[in-house]
Amino acid sequence: MTFASVTAPDDSTLIVKTKTPQANMPYVSVAPNTTPIVPQHIWESKVKDLKNFRNTDFPVVGYGPWKLVGYKPDQYTTLEVNKDYFEGRAKADRLILEYFKDDDATIAALRSGQISAAWNLPATGYKTLQGLKDLMPYQQIATRWTGVEINPGAKSRTGKPLGTGNPILADPKLRLAMAYAIDRETLVKKVLNGLGTPGVGYVPPAYKQWAWTPASADAITFDLAKANSILDAAGYPKQGAYRVDPKTHKQLAFRLGTHSDDANDQQIAPYLVGWFKSIGIKLTLQPQSMSGLNDNLAKGDWDLLMDGWSTPADPTYLLSIQTCATLPKDDGSGGNTDAFFCDPQYDKLFAEQTQAFDVKQRAAIISQMQDILYKANCDIMFYNNNILWAVRTDKVANFRTGEPDADGSYPIQNLFISWKNATPVGGNSSSNAGLWIGIGIGIVVIVAAGGFFALRRRSTAAERE
Amino acid sequence: MTDALAAELAADPGAAASAPRWYRSSFWPYLAAKLLGAAISFLVMLVIGFTIFNVMPSDPVATLTRQHPTSPSQMAALRKQLGVDLPVWHRFVNFVGHTLTGNLGDSWQYHQSVGSLITERLWPTVLLIGSATVISVVLGLWLGIRSGWRHGSFFDRASSGVSLVLWSVPTFWLGLILLVIFTTGVGPIPTNLFPAGLMSTPGYSGPWIAHVGDTIHHLILPCLTLVLVIFAQYVTIMRSSIIDELGAPYLLTARAKGLRDDDVRRKHAVPNALLPSVTVIFLQLGTVLAGTITVETVYSWPGLGFLTFQALQIPDLPLLEGTFVVLSGAVIVMNLLADMLYRVLDPRVRAQ
Numbered sequence: 001m002t003f004a005s006v007t008a009p010d011d012s013t014l015i016v017k018t019k020t021p022q023a024n025m026p027y028v029s030v031a032p033n034t035t036p037i038v039p040q041h042i043w044e045s046k047v048k049d050l051k052n053f054r055n056t057d058f059p060v061v062g063y064g065p066w067k068l069v070g071y072k073p074d075q076y077t078t079l080e081v082n083k084d085y086f087e088g089r090a091k092a093d094r095l096i097l098e099y100f101k102d103d104d105a106t107i108a109a110l111r112s113g114q115i116s117a118a119w120n121l122p123a124t125g126y127k128t129l130q131g132l133k134d135l136m137p138y139q140q141i142a143t144r145w146t147g148v149e150i151n152p153g154a155k156s157r158t159g160k161p162l163g164t165g166n167p168i169l170a171d172p173k174l175r176l177a178m179a180y181a182i183d184r185e186t187l188v189k190k191v192l193n194g195l196g197t198p199g200v201g202y203v204p205p206a207y208k209q210w211a212w213t214p215a216s217a218d219a220i221t222f223d224l225a226k227a228n229s230i231l232d233a234a235g236y237p238k239q240g241a242y243r244v245d246p247k248t249h250k251q252l253a254f255r256l257g258t259h260s261d262d263a264n265d266q267q268i269a270p271y272l273v274g275w276f277k278s279i280g281i282k283l284t285l286q287p288q289s290m291s292g293l294n295d296n297l298a299k300g301d302w303d304l305l306m307d308g309w310s311t312p313a314d315p316t317y318l319l320s321i322q323t324c325a326t327l328p329k330d331d332g333s334g335g336n337t338d339a340f341f342c343d344p345q346y347d348k349l350f351a352e353q354t355q356a357f358d359v360k361q362r363a364a365i366i367s368q369m370q371d372i373l374y375k376a377n378c379d380i381m382f383y384n385n386n387i388l389w390a391v392r393t394d395k396v397a398n399f400r401t402g403e404p405d406a407d408g409s410y411p412i413q414n415l416f417i418s419w420k421n422a423t424p425v426g427g428n429s430s431s432n433a434g435l436w437i438g439i440g441i442g443i444v445v446i447v448a449a450g451g452f453f454a455l456r457r458r459s460t461a462a463e464r465e
Numbered sequence: 466m467t468d469a470l471a472a473e474l475a476a477d478p479g480a481a482a483s484a485p486r487w488y489r490s491s492f493w494p495y496l497a498a499k500l501l502g503a504a505i506s507f508l509v510m511l512v513i514g515f516t517i518f519n520v521m522p523s524d525p526v527a528t529l530t531r532q533h534p535t536s537p538s539q540m541a542a543l544r545k546q547l548g549v550d551l552p553v554w555h556r557f558v559n560f561v562g563h564t565l566t567g568n569l570g571d572s573w574q575y576h577q578s579v580g581s582l583i584t585e586r587l588w589p590t591v592l593l594i595g596s597a598t599v600i601s602v603v604l605g606l607w608l609g610i611r612s613g614w615r616h617g618s619f620f621d622r623a624s625s626g627v628s629l630v631l632w633s634v635p636t637f638w639l640g641l642i643l644l645v646i647f648t649t650g651v652g653p654i655p656t657n658l659f660p661a662g663l664m665s666t667p668g669y670s671g672p673w674i675a676h677v678g679d680t681i682h683h684l685i686l687p688c689l690t691l692v693l694v695i696f697a698q699y700v701t702i703m704r705s706s707i708i709d710e711l712g713a714p715y716l717l718t719a720r721a722k723g724l725r726d727d728d729v730r731r732k733h734a735v736p737n738a739l740l741p742s743v744t745v746i747f748l749q750l751g752t753v754l755a756g757t758i759t760v761e762t763v764y765s766w767p768g769l770g771f772l773t774f775q776a777l778q779i780p781d782l783p784l785l786e787g788t789f790v791v792l793s794g795a796v797i798v799m800n801l802l803a804d805m806l807y808r809v810l811d812p813r814v815r816a817q
Binding site for chain 2: 094101291294
């Protein structure tokens with residue numbers, strides 16, 4: 001953000017002047033992913049050296065209906081009500097966030113009543129909560145997409161080719177055929193247990209203001225026959241089970257990088273291998289750690305990679321990683337690109353939307369950008385997975401969810417808006433420490449448990465010998 | 466004095482007078498040699514650790530800034546701030562210097578000193594591993610001795626069978642089954658008998674003894690899971706050691722002296738059979754510090770294993786190197802202790 005000046009002429013006014021027009025300014029202070037505005041009288045007594053202030057002493061300097069007053073590493077965070085919150089005092093005296101490292105443990109804690117609510121639940125565990133007494137599982141519309149990115153020919157900012165990506169993927173017809181060979185409905189049904197929507201636009205569906213769908217003539221559906229005919233017409237003849245490049249006579253064989261610690265990636269990959277095989281394209285799986293995958297991505301050492309992004313309501317950053325400015329330098333450093341996509345028209349629209357203050361006008365520009373990305377097929381969307389919540393109705397009352405849409409999905413809620421009016425029910429209120437609510441947070445982590453187990457077993461076998 | 470030494474002394478009467486002098490005179494050189502060996506191991510371990518973490522193909526800055534709006538110039542500044550752009554030799558000198566002065570640096574993802582991150586999680590880890598190891602050792606050795614002494618009996622077959630089945634069970638699977646049974650309740654087992662995770666109840670107030678009780682309440686399931694999986698190795702080692710001793714002539718001598726069967730086992734067979742188990746116990750103590758990540762994950766226990774896993778994901782090099790130093794150091798220290806204890810337990814080591 002390029003701030004020129006920040007002034008506060010009175011207690012309830014803040015004026016931020018930016019060096020260039022910034023249409024996303026209204027989102028700057030929308031929690032939870034952005035910068036809260038904290039008045040000087042709140043922080044000045046605690047902050048001596050603003051530049052080096054780490055904000056690690058309790059209660060930390062912050063903004064909101066609760067104050068962060070305690071933290072036990074890897075266990076829980078304690079929030080105490082901020083009696084002076086300008087929008088009114090929250091109903092619960094304390095909120096406690098408990099950190100669960102395992103999804104099944106989170107579900108068990110919900111079922112036993114150890115916690116009153118949890119989110120980011122796994123699809124399988126969510127299904128087991130449906131129909132249980134005193135439990136209200138519900139879905140919030142996705143703020144995230146999962147898809148696959150295809151290397152269109154990794155290049156530096158000056159156009160110097162980078163990495164070991166297969167050059168044939170620069171052919172848009174080949175990428176279009178791949179897009180036709182993905183059955184998004186099946187992925188939603190099998191991988192998400194139906195708890196999501198097939199992916200279409202680049203901006204996730206939680207934010208209705210940026211909603212976009214392709215023109216019916218452009219819409220890509222699952223159609224293996226069409227994918228095959230596109231490849232036939234593009235001149236990729238079949239030799240045996242797979243097609244070949246007519247110039248080099250090499251098989252159409254590509255690497256597919258997956259996140260080795262992501263269970264969904266492991267479920268999606270075999271489907272993709274099968275569908276692509278039926279259009280004559282061979283995929284070889286390359287499971288990698290997240291850091292290894294990012295490293296290969298930056299260097300351009302990849303063909304296809306599983307990809308996923310979530311975004312707050314302002315999609316500026318999500319859109320920015322598709323601009324030419326994020327390509328790396330000639331030595332491969334300094335880049336921040338998602339898929340080495342670079343299109344001057346897209347860049348022009350990106351610059352325009354940063355200055356479009358009318359939301360409808362900005363949405364129209366962002367729609368054009370999504371259209372360009374959709375047709376480029378460098379990022380092919382699989383699905384948007386809903387955020388799965390569950391609340392114990394015997395422990396919490398007046399929890400705010402908003403109204404569900406026609407599909408039964410609830411709008412995305414800022415966390416503290418959901419909780420601000422919530423009151424503890426029953427057992428919790430008898431605690432001598434005041435009213436409190438325990439919430440479970442599943443830390444998104446899938447431990448390669450089998451791997452660790454095997455390692456341990458091997459080492460002990462060696463010791464035994 | 467054990468039977469092995471007695472046998473040696475009987476064979477060489479002259480050794481009887483020299484053994485105590487040997488023991489006294491050679492202890493300090495022995496300790497010095499072992500300490501030197503441990504120090505060399507530690508230094509080699511530092512080189513290996515540094516090499517592994519620094520040849521890992523990864524860009525920590527890209528991972529740290531993923532999902533955060535970051536311009537290329539901000540990323541370059543971050544690289545400089547974290548020292549990722551320094552030459553390898555420079556980073557190695559920093560690493561060794563920091564480690565030897567006890568300053569492990571600051572974690573990149575936590576913005577907190579590595580020393581404090583490790584200290585916060587060391588006590589929970591030691592509590593879990595310590596309690597599980599003590600229980601496993603006592604249970605495993607007891608079962609192993611009984612099974613070996615009467616090998617082939619029903620008791621032997623039952624205890625060996627059960628322990629080997631549990632040894633083969635994946636830890637995370639057993640942990641999840643126990644967790645689901647004892648938290649959500651099944652059949653006569655009530656709901657909420659044990660908590661589904663963490664090490665203490667948030668917002669719990671009461672005297673210190675109540676806090677101890679609360680921690681034990683949280684400890685039972687993870688500890689039980691670990692015990693069930695690891696006690697088998699003590700059973701099998703102790704059992705086979707006892708069986709090895711069964712045919713030894715000194716047992717025949719002991720019986721011939723008219724000792725009761727229990728005394729023959731307890732006073733003669735067990736001390737000799739204990740030696741292989743001591744090695745395993747200490748090696749295990751050193752390695753399980755890192756090996757409990759599955760139990761820590763299932764029960765959301767705030768331990769070192771999970772911290773290492775989180776460090777590896779970025780990779781958060783200062784934290785990774787810090788946990789590596791502590792975990793590998795633990796193995797070296799435990800080996801050193803085992804070497805020392807061997808001298809006490811086994812006169813043959815003293816005589817060498």
